[in-house]
Amino acid sequence: MLLAICGLPAFAAEPTAPPPQVPVSAPSLAPSAPAAPSFGAFSLIANEIDFYSARYILTANGNVVVRLGDGAILAGDTFAMDVRLNRFVIAGNVGLWAAGRYYEGAAFADFFDFDRQYFVPVVGEPDRWTYAHGDYAHPYRGREMPGDTFFLPDVSHDRVFISSKKVVVQPRESIKFVTPTINFGLAKLPWPSYFLNFTANPNFAQNSLPGAFIDGPYDAFGGGHSLLTAHLRYDNLNKLFFALEGHQVSDKHYLVGSISPLTRPFKQYNFDAFDRLSPKTEVQASYQESAFQSAFTRPLSATAYSNVRFTLGLPRSYLQLNSDQYWMSLLAQPAPGINGLLYYGDPTHNWVPNHPNDVMLSWTGFQNRVFTKLPYLLFQTRAGLSTYHDGYGLFTLNGTPTTTEWGHFVGLNLTAPSIYLIRDPSGLHRDVLLNLSTDKQRQWFSLPHHVDTTTSQASLSRSLDRHLSLLASYAITNIADFWGNNQSVVYPSISSFASPVTGQIYPSWSAFDGFQTTRSFVTQLLYTPSAAFTTSLQYRYNHDFPEPIPGFAPVLGSLAWQNYGFAPHQLTTDIRFRVTPTLTLDFTDAYFFNFGGYQKWTPGYQVQVLK
Amino acid sequence: MDAGLSSSGAQVKLSGFRAAFAAVGVLALALGSGGFPRLSSATQAATPPPLSGPIVTPPPLSATATPSPSGRLIRYSGQLLDYRKGFVFFTTGDGFRVASDIKVDDQNGKPTALRPATRLYARAAFDTGNGSVVELALSKTPLPSEATYEAVRGFAVALSTPFPNPDLKGGERLTGKPVLVVFTVQVPPKTPFGDTIYLATDVSGWSATAIRMDRIDALHYRVAKDFGSGTHFDYRYTRGSWRSAERGQDGLEVPPRHFTVGNADVQAVDNVVYHWGDEDQTAPNLGNGIPSPFNPLPFNTPPHK
Numbered sequence: 001m002l003l004a005i006c007g008l009p010a011f012a013a014e015p016t017a018p019p020p021q022v023p024v025s026a027p028s029l030a031p032s033a034p035a036a037p038s039f040g041a042f043s044l045i046a047n048e049i050d051f052y053s054a055r056y057i058l059t060a061n062g063n064v065v066v067r068l069g070d071g072a073i074l075a076g077d078t079f080a081m082d083v084r085l086n087r088f089v090i091a092g093n094v095g096l097w098a099a100g101r102y103y104e105g106a107a108f109a110d111f112f113d114f115d116r117q118y119f120v121p122v123v124g125e126p127d128r129w130t131y132a133h134g135d136y137a138h139p140y141r142g143r144e145m146p147g148d149t150f151f152l153p154d155v156s157h158d159r160v161f162i163s164s165k166k167v168v169v170q171p172r173e174s175i176k177f178v179t180p181t182i183n184f185g186l187a188k189l190p191w192p193s194y195f196l197n198f199t200a201n202p203n204f205a206q207n208s209l210p211g212a213f214i215d216g217p218y219d220a221f222g223g224g225h226s227l228l229t230a231h232l233r234y235d236n237l238n239k240l241f242f243a244l245e246g247h248q249v250s251d252k253h254y255l256v257g258s259i260s261p262l263t264r265p266f267k268q269y270n271f272d273a274f275d276r277l278s279p280k281t282e283v284q285a286s287y288q289e290s291a292f293q294s295a296f297t298r299p300l301s302a303t304a305y306s307n308v309r310f311t312l313g314l315p316r317s318y319l320q321l322n323s324d325q326y327w328m329s330l331l332a333q334p335a336p337g338i339n340g341l342l343y344y345g346d347p348t349h350n351w352v353p354n355h356p357n358d359v360m361l362s363w364t365g366f367q368n369r370v371f372t373k374l375p376y377l378l379f380q381t382r383a384g385l386s387t388y389h390d391g392y393g394l395f396t397l398n399g400t401p402t403t404t405e406w407g408h409f410v411g412l413n414l415t416a417p418s419i420y421l422i423r424d425p426s427g428l429h430r431d432v433l434l435n436l437s438t439d440k441q442r443q444w445f446s447l448p449h450h451v452d453t454t455t456s457q458a459s460l461s462r463s464l465d466r467h468l469s470l471l472a473s474y475a476i477t478n479i480a481d482f483w484g485n486n487q488s489v490v491y492p493s494i495s496s497f498a499s500p501v502t503g504q505i506y507p508s509w510s511a512f513d514g515f516q517t518t519r520s521f522v523t524q525l526l527y528t529p530s531a532a533f534t535t536s537l538q539y540r541y542n543h544d545f546p547e548p549i550p551g552f553a554p555v556l557g558s559l560a561w562q563n564y565g566f567a568p569h570q571l572t573t574d575i576r577f578r579v580t581p582t583l584t585l586d587f588t589d590a591y592f593f594n595f596g597g598y599q600k601w602t603p604g605y606q607v608q609v610l611k
Numbered sequence: 612m613d614a615g616l617s618s619s620g621a622q623v624k625l626s627g628f629r630a631a632f633a634a635v636g637v638l639a640l641a642l643g644s645g646g647f648p649r650l651s652s653a654t655q656a657a658t659p660p661p662l663s664g665p666i667v668t669p670p671p672l673s674a675t676a677t678p679s680p681s682g683r684l685i686r687y688s689g690q691l692l693d694y695r696k697g698f699v700f701f702t703t704g705d706g707f708r709v710a711s712d713i714k715v716d717d718q719n720g721k722p723t724a725l726r727p728a729t730r731l732y733a734r735a736a737f738d739t740g741n742g743s744v745v746e747l748a749l750s751k752t753p754l755p756s757e758a759t760y761e762a763v764r765g766f767a768v769a770l771s772t773p774f775p776n777p778d779l780k781g782g783e784r785l786t787g788k789p790v791l792v793v794f795t796v797q798v799p800p801k802t803p804f805g806d807t808i809y810l811a812t813d814v815s816g817w818s819a820t821a822i823r824m825d826r827i828d829a830l831h832y833r834v835a836k837d838f839g840s841g842t843h844f845d846y847r848y849t850r851g852s853w854r855s856a857e858r859g860q861d862g863l864e865v866p867p868r869h870f871t872v873g874n875a876d877v878q879a880v881d882n883v884v885y886h887w888g889d890e891d892q893t894a895p896n897l898g899n900g901i902p903s904p905f906n907p908l909p910f911n912t913p914p915h916k
Contacts (some may be wrong), residue, residue, distance in 0.1 A: 491868030
């Protein structure tokens with residue numbers, strides 16, 4: 001009765017007899033080929049439980065009690081779990097209560113991936129027992145154990161991230177810390193709970209949040225298939241704000257939703273979904289809504305975009321159906337305001353009626369060799385149908401508005417990767433390599449006109465020694481929109497184009513008549529003296545027509561402005577070095593040589609923490 | 612803390628939850644079939660087997676006792692797992708018998724306030740005459756070893772006869788030594804010219820920008836990283852976001868690539884990415900909100916103020 005009430009096992013003061021020796025048979029599981037067992041969650045209680053985030057190590061000390069998912073209960077003085085290796089050891093005055101018996105011992109280790117438990121019992125004298133598949137009644141006595149079975153990691157030089165007195169560990173997935181204290185560096189603060197997700201399922205990493213300069217996630221709640229994360233973020237527009245993101249995932253699907261910023265009026269709602277319907281079919285969908293609203297009141301502006309993509313794998317090719325839908329405003333038409341403009345609140349929240357959409361069905365082949373005896377020359381073909389529609393009009397030609405346009409296209413890609421132009425006779429791989437590729441596509445439309453797109457690139461590369469390599473690369477892209485007799489109607493000559501941000505006039509735009517060319521020449525010096533340090537210096541020269549314009553147009557659904565084209569001259573440096581075995585810092589900055597009298601450097605140098 | 616440190620070997624000293632468990636267990640055993648639930652029949656029927664050796668009375672710890680070896684002394688250092696019932700256990704999992712007149716001191720042979728406990732480091736002096744530990748130098752930091760593990764493993768006490776573990780047969784012996792792994796990836800020809808390629812791995816929480824790669828020519832990127840041999844990890848290539856993660860040649864999402872670091876000095880990994888997740892076979896002719904010379908102001912949207 002008492003046991004049932006307490007829910008505790010009975011520990012005999014004296015060790016009970018070890019179970020009878022059983023015939024030894026080799027288990028079918030081998031460490032080199034672990035199966036994927038399902039792991040039961042286990043709870044851990046101790047005087048102090050610490051998590052070292054840099055090394056993914058969980059330790060516990062003092063009155064440690066572990067309740068395993070298979071019903072076994074362990075007690076000991078100290079505990080250490082390497083979360084990534086998915087195994088733990090408990091040592092010092094160990095008590096094991098399992099299969100209705102109690103044993104004393106020096107140490108116990110559980111290797112979840114291999115479903116093996118290793119125990120050093122002290123039954124008068126020490127022994128070594130190995131359990132397989134949680135069968136505590138039938139140990140393999142005396143069987144050799146892996147050499148590092150009871151290894152206790154040294155964390156004396158590592159920083160504790162979270163401390164607690166109770167955690168629930170779901171091996172290979174998560175740790176839930178109950179009423180923990182979180183070390184924020186400057187202060188340690190008590191916290192109601194913390195859910196640490198470290199699952200190997202990459203679907204948990206799907207991110208639906210827009211970019212931010214700083215992002216501090218706090219995994220508030222979760223389980224094996226779900227996660228709710230609060231984010232404290234910072235960007236130049238919104239400053240400091242909160243955001244919220246939720247995941248619902250499995251191996252074959254994910255559903256991710258977010259609101260960011262949660263605490264600023266310019267909100268973005270994002271939803272991403274993916275499902276693998278069968279081994280050869282999958283569907284992916286995303287929805288993004290941008291709204292200007294105070295809290296969750298009726299917005300002054302709301303635009304949205306959705307995309308659905310269905311992919312079907314075929315023999316040596318695949319089919320893809322892609323659909324885009326834009327809502328330039330989700331709000332009803334407002335009453336005309338100042339000067340007859342349509343807007344909510346003030347004219348900055350203008351109302352645009354268009355709801356365009358497009359659908360495209362494409363077929364893409366695998367890469368194939370052009371000639372069987374020339375392995376380096378590859379080709380790939382594609383073709384497809386498309387339609388574009390906007391009930392408010394796509395555009396007007398010769399006074400006739402067009403709401404729907406059909407199209408079809410074919411494309412060809414030719415690639416010759418890694419041709420040895422000059423072989424290094426010394427065998428030190430200081431060869432000169434040539435890469436070539438060209439891509440040509442023609443797209444016909446019902447209106448009628450056709451668009452030719454051609455992209456070609458070539459590069460020469462050479463390693464000067466083991467640490468230093470050189471690259472010279474050239475790429476050119478031509479996009480030509482052929483309208484025949486209507487060319488000058490569609491692309492009338494304009495006197496000039498002025499940047500709305502800088503006011504600078506770009507006269508070359510008057511010559512634009514539907515034919516665009518971009519050219520890029522890149523030289524790069526890469527120096528990697530060790531795996532812990534890498535630096536590169538890159539110079540990029542762009543020569544484009546029409547010429548690039550900084551602050552060319554506003555980004556829809558945002559308050560930012562975007563450039564057209566690349567700065568003519570760009571010098572980029574990147575320095576990456578490893579600070580700790582698990583932490584690498586990456587500094588990147590680019591100089592634009594006063595692009596358009598407007599842009600000298602990238603908006604901010606980038607400091608990225610890599611793991 | 613340690614039963615072996617008590618005055619009697621029969622005494623079991625537990626604390627906290629374990630003490631509670633033990634107390635409940637003792638009551639349950641003492642009252643037998645009384646008002647408390649019975650233990651399982653298997654437990655009740657079991658008869659303790661005779662111990663193979665004499666019951667050991669844990670020796671008192673002394674910092675002044677002088678060991679009197681019957682053979683020569685060899686010293687082995689390691690980290691302690693436990694010290695109980697006349698045995699000292701190292702993290703190798705081995706239990707070594709402790710001499711009755713064991714001397715406990717610090718690494719310089721001076722008296723110490725430390726007591727043998729889990730996680731402490733110790734240098735054990737073995738009497739080769741009987742294999743027992745006659746001196747234990749304790750420290751909170753690792754101590755240099757004079758003898759190899761192989762020299763003392765024969766002194767380990769175990770009730771059962773060791774036999775090979777089929778789990779450990781075959782396969783490469785992985786020592787955890789640092790191995791330089793060089794990843795080189797060939798990207799699709801339609802990869803945007805100025806884009807950066809990253810390796811996303813499960814050991815970095817699947818961050819889409821976890822490991823930045825360096826461009827080595829128009830179609831290839833490379834990065835070299837140190838990993839301990841035996842490290843397993845899954846990885847994927849991205850262009851900085853999961854929306855732009857790699858896709859298979861059939862356009863479908865690919866399962867993560869898996870890699871196990873072998874015991875070589877250097878390993879090379881060559882991969883090919885055929886498509887990216889955000890790849891469009893053809894850009895829609897429609898002004899999709901992105902201005903271009905072909906459509907400078909989509910939908911005649913006036914600029915934001």
